[in-house]
Amino acid sequence: xxxxxxxxxxxxxxxxAGPDQSEDDPLxxxxxxxxxxxxxxxxxxxxxxxxxxWLMRPRGAYIMGRNMFGPIxxxxxxxxxxxxxxxxxxxxxxxxxxxxxRPPLEMEGGTTFHFVTEGPDEALRRAVEAAGDRTIxxxxxxxxxxxxxxxxxxxxxxxxxxxxxxGAGESIFADLAGLSFEVASSRxxxxxxxxxxxxxxx
Numbered sequence: 591x592x593x594x595x596x597x598x599x600x601x602x603x604x605x606x607a608g609p610d611q612s613e614d615d616p617l618x619x620x621x622x623x624x625x626x627x628x629x630x631x632x633x634x635x636x637x638x639x640x641x642x643x644w645l646m647r648p649r650g651a652y653i654m655g656r657n658m659f660g661p662i663x664x665x666x667x668x669x670x671x672x673x674x675x676x677x678x679x680x681x682x683x684x685x686x687x688x689x690x691x692r693p694p695l696e697m698e699g700g701t702t703f704h705f706v707t708e709g710p711d712e713a714l715r716r717a718v719e720a721a722g723d724r725t726i727x728x729x730x731x732x733x734x735x736x737x738x739x740x741x742x743x744x745x746x747x748x749x750x751x752x753x754x755x756x757g758a759g760e761s762i763f764a765d766l767a768g769l770s771f772e773v774a775s776s777r778x779x780x781x782x783x784x785x786x787x788x789x790x791x792x
Contacts, residue, residue: 606624608621624756648681649694656688658757732762739762771788773786
């Protein structure tokens with residue numbers, strides 16, 4: 591079975607997005623500040639460059655929640671096709687969890703969004719089938735990541751800890767007592783601490 595990974599920028603107080611997500615604030619209030627380390631030309635050193643390369647490497651398939659795909663709630667309306675423009679950065683099948691059916695959305699560059707109404711386990715099954723022996727990435731949002739962490743389906747968790755606090759928002763560790771990981775590596779820069787955690791085997 592493919593390895594399943596997750597990369598998340600996270601605040602010191604455990605939030606991966608700020609409150610009040612909207613079309614103007616895709617990551618919620620101040621959520622963009624979590625990503626300074628890989629935005630623009632502000633990377634501190636080669637540790638950040640290495641982390642960006644690992645973040646952007648090709649995967650076989652992706653899984654994301656409805657809230658990560660867009661700010662629209664309820665039935666699909668209009669022609670919303672994601673935050674990323676006509677050529678999203680995935681270049682592979684993306685399985686979007688939703689309660690509302692929608693035909694697959696084929697974009698430029700090899701990305702096709704598939705809207706899965708049968709739940710996370712079905713999304714994972716389809717992602718495994720699509721990925722073959724390549725890696726699967728669980729992109730977010732927080733509730734989607736929490737489900738896969740709770741079920742033990744994330745083999746590697748890469749956290750990029752920004753030295754800020756948000757005070758409120760979406761936490762990937764809400765109501766997740768008892769998880770156990772091993773620290774595989776860590777590197778710090780002035781902008782972020784990069785941590786690679788592997789699921790504990792015992």
